[in-house]
């Protein structure tokens with residue numbers, strides 16, 4: 301990768317245009333800004349000095365080979381600009397961008413909503429089973445190259461059904477690519493169907509029923525999209541139906557929304573993992589609860605940076621959360637939009653927070669333990685992690 305995106309993706313800081321929003325009460329940007337201020341004042345770390353290239357190279361190779369699971373990945377968010385332009389041409393979709401570089405330039409955000417506006421526009425090029433196959437296969441090839449042995453991926457059916465692309469189009473494409481990747485590369489996969497929380501709870505229930513033919517192929521359900529103003533309690537009925545069908549439940553919470561949304565996800569929806577969850581730190585009782593329960597947070601550092609939840613990776617609180625006993629995992633969220641896949645998230649976070657290899661091994665170990673795979677499969681991946689770590693003379 302070269303050009304502006306390469307430059308951007310190497311940055312550990314971001315200048316966020318939050319000033320104009322700061323007087324708007326309850327706006328996501330103003331909440332994010334307050335959170336960033338709180339995190340900045342809570343850390344004594346100096347901002348990232350230029351890293352030694354040899355150190356970066358050695359660390360990068362260590363991370364890439366480290367067996368890990370990815371637990372927070374939106375498949376539609378892996379749509380690279382090149383594929384977006386290619387699929388638009390294939391399907392005769394007109395784009396408001398002249399070329400790939402113009403798309404890249406548009407991938408610049410000030411908050412979650414500004415990202416979502418472009419994200420939904422990009423998804424419009426996905427129209428046929430072959431498109432969904434290509435999207436899924438490209439991500440799995442990329443994840444495999446990053447040392448991912450297991451990935452539990454989100455998809456947003458309502459983004460497609462709202463434009464009359466049905467389950468019978470995207471599900472066969474996804475499932476065939478997953479089967480091929482398992483056969484060809486040995487990557488273990490699972491699909492988590494997310495409900496869009498800016499839509500009503502009744503729409504989530506309808507979506508759950510519309511997916512009936514594919515319930516057996518799903519690992520679980522989740523909740524994503526615009527968080528603030530859309531609390532988890534709106535989705536109790538859909539999540540209860542999912543639980544009755546034997547599906548796992550996860551929820552985005554505490555990214556831009558308050559800690560009470562995390563509590564709501566646990567109490568009202570029975571969430572088994574919390575996606576993001578970084579604002580848990582504002583509620584000591586919740587911190588104790590998460591530490592005691594071992595419920596994992598699927599943290600996405602580069603996403604938090606690009607969406608201005610923080611404006612410097614050195615300000616990220618994930619190490620403090622881990623030190624407080626929470627189960628932290630590192631993930632890429634929407635890698636095509638946020639400047640890097642999972643290994644890049646490990647690397648940039650390690651450099652910004654001065655993490656050790658042992659810290660990274662701990663996050664990888666957590667990611668395997670937090671999968672919904674069988675205990676036997678988890679044990680096998682943990683053995684390969686231990687073997688890998690032993691090979692480096694490290695104790696994990």
Ligand SMILES: [Zn+2]
Pocket residue numbers: 372374524552575633
């Ligand atoms: Zn997400």
